[in-house]
Amino acid sequence: MNEGLTHLDENGKAIMVDVGEKNATGRLAIARGEVRMKESTLKLIMSGEMAKGDVWAVARVAGIMAAKKTPDLIPLCHPLLLSSVSVDFTPHPGQGRVEIEARVRVTGQTGVEMEALMAVAVAGLAIYDMCKAVDKEMVVSEIRLMEKHGGKSGTFLRQE
Amino acid sequence: MNEGLTHLDENGKAIMVDVGEKNATGRLAIARGEVRMKESTLKLIMSGEMAKGDVWAVARVAGIMAAKKTPDLIPLCHPLLLSSVSVDFTPHPGQGRVEIEARVRVTGQTGVEMEALMAVAVAGLAIYDMCKAVDKEMVVSEIRLMEKHGGKSGTFLRQE
Amino acid sequence: MNEGLTHLDENGKAIMVDVGEKNATGRLAIARGEVRMKESTLKLIMSGEMAKGDVWAVARVAGIMAAKKTPDLIPLCHPLLLSSVSVDFTPHPGQGRVEIEARVRVTGQTGVEMEALMAVAVAGLAIYDMCKAVDKEMVVSEIRLMEKHGGKSGTFLRQE
Amino acid sequence: MNEGLTHLDENGKAIMVDVGEKNATGRLAIARGEVRMKESTLKLIMSGEMAKGDVWAVARVAGIMAAKKTPDLIPLCHPLLLSSVSVDFTPHPGQGRVEIEARVRVTGQTGVEMEALMAVAVAGLAIYDMCKAVDKEMVVSEIRLMEKHGGKSGTFLRQE
């Protein structure tokens, strides 16, 4: 018996569940994660020419575009007409850590958790890609849902 | 000055760096990560019908296909003809944790770290997607490069 | 003169026809097809470790993801927000034949025949891919629409 | 035990098998299939303005582009740099049948059977799409590999 794993039928077979009966409501999801790196790596990104450079913009665009590709990447995810996506970075120089936050909105029949989580993950990996020549030990981590609003299941606020 | 961030030029502008002069050698990258979840969620996946079901297969396929899409997702990543991809899961039921490992091989001019990291991240997010109806607090985490072989920079083995 | 080939204008030029005036109604399409193979090939898939393995799951995911990509593959097909997709397999061991059935639902302005047919075709080809090392003579066949509900043209039930 | 299903490991898990040791040789695959339709439908495509119209060109382009997308559609398929693709149609007006043939060449480490089969399937479905307003009972069928040259397994010629 399935007991709540809605993406699998009673025999454990993958299905893209029917959301046709759900209401199209305004929905918002906020996800966060982080990239941990050497302090010297973070300093490098934040100093001199690099500080005015494209690092954040490239990672931001990577995250936004990945949010739009989510149904292409997550097999059982429904296509959605995202109404907004934003991705922000907060560097913590003393800690060798960059926080990533993505916010995704839609008016639709399913939530946008996956889109927000995907934006965080791919933005983090794009930072890894740009810095890997100097620091292969970076870790993309703590990718998690912070808030979710709208839809039948209502509001979710992560307790931390 | 750029000082090693090879994906940005001396003015901080993003470029897809020239790898045309690099040798095409055999390369391997191994990445790992994990999904942390409630113990009850992991039990649900591993018990009864679900245990024989599609959860792992769906996540594995998601990871393998994402590895192939990496240059579409990471803006400055080079396209590559991957020669193999595998994704494995090790559930740790007592700890509410699933470890994910991806191995990617190529014969080519650049390494496949990003492909292996992407496979781990998307496989983890696919698990999140299938279980989110019962557990919204799962965390996809510790996505990191474990080993890298081949290419001019030689072997990298993560110290943990 | 065009006489009903709605995807071509009066000069025979391809167009993506205007569906803007059509009502968004609930729609369902069911398509079927089959893969014919040696009986020994089908036995191999259905026996021992393979029986619990990923063959069906991989083919199912391939079919579901292909349904979502239909407007990317069929040039004049409209993008749609699919509300559900399922793909099922019925092996007929005595006949060396696997039946494939796909069901696709949408609330939208055009039908989902193409999405259901695409899911069947690609699921069948994915089976071919996984078994081709032992059987190159498999045939993916009889891909056809079985039922169609909703929309102005109403219900279609195939007579067989 | 796996016994030759090379896309699954000894536990039945899906893998994208390692082709890194295989030689890059010239390879060719030829696949065929057909679309069966009402004779009146085929007449409609072949007469008057339609005969000079875009039907065949649209279906041909759909098939060629689908061949290039094969690794995006077939989960365990390797990416390849196709060196040529052609798709041809032979209408058989008396039989309400259009034959489709695709030829794909590559110099690479794996064969191009899947690419040729995919080109046939998607070209056939594109014909279905353009004619479905007048004939929902068309069948895309008999998608099969005719010839395969190059690579370690050598020449395959289908016996019919």
Added chain:
Amino acid sequence: MNEGLTHLDENGKAIMVDVGEKNATGRLAIARGEVRMKESTLKLIMSGEMAKGDVWAVARVAGIMAAKKTPDLIPLCHPLLLSSVSVDFTPHPGQGRVEIEARVRVTGQTGVEMEALMAVAVAGLAIYDMCKAVDKEMVVSEIRLMEKHGGKSGTFLRQE
């Protein structure tokens, strides 16, 4: 300060702006552009066998499919369910010039200017691709919005 560049926030950061509050209205955009080429190149396309060949159809399909891919190409563009796309060519043989016009309709919350402009650009580049063996000096040019209807900003008609 941003002063109207709606795709950048007050700090100049890229965002995919929120259109969730906008009304879904019927919208139309018409874009035009041209390919300039040697007169002999245009004659070649328009004469003999080529005149009945696939050149225009291939370019038309390229334009239509590119319109559907716009949100995948333009980073901050919203996904939309296009309700129609058409692409037309007007060769001006005396002037070595082909005019391209694309019309795109949608019922949605944002306009379809980008989709129409993308269709023109890619259709033009597809012509370039097919003719480049005989004429590398072709220019794809004057890609511009001609008309825009629907939405809050109302009707735009280009003055030329």
Added chain:
Amino acid sequence: MNEGLTHLDENGKAIMVDVGEKNATGRLAIARGEVRMKESTLKLIMSGEMAKGDVWAVARVAGIMAAKKTPDLIPLCHPLLLSSVSVDFTPHPGQGRVEIEARVRVTGQTGVEMEALMAVAVAGLAIYDMCKAVDKEMVVSEIRLMEKHGGKSGTFLRQE
């Protein structure tokens, strides 16, 4: 007869031509184009916060990623493993004009003209997208090949 349009066979049918016999040589293509806009629009991009903002980075990433997608967009274009892509902008404030230049390198069997032209076109359209709220009359124009090196046809230098 075809007379040099290598992408069409002797009957005018589209084919993806066989490059299997061509040598894999180092190749470079340089393309240019421009976006013409109101002087006030260009000032807006270049002043205050916007000057340090993401406009150029977003357009640059759009161009680089589009270069990688070229075989997905241009129907008869061969897939290639690009070894580098760069996109640069030169604003001409007095003239209300931004010049775009793309450089693409590959070691392969076909040239990269189309990739360079595509990068210019999509980078230009991305600028249009970000500025269209203040200036709908921008024109993306003069997209042309400047230089081409490598391959059997040798060096091409545009005369202007």
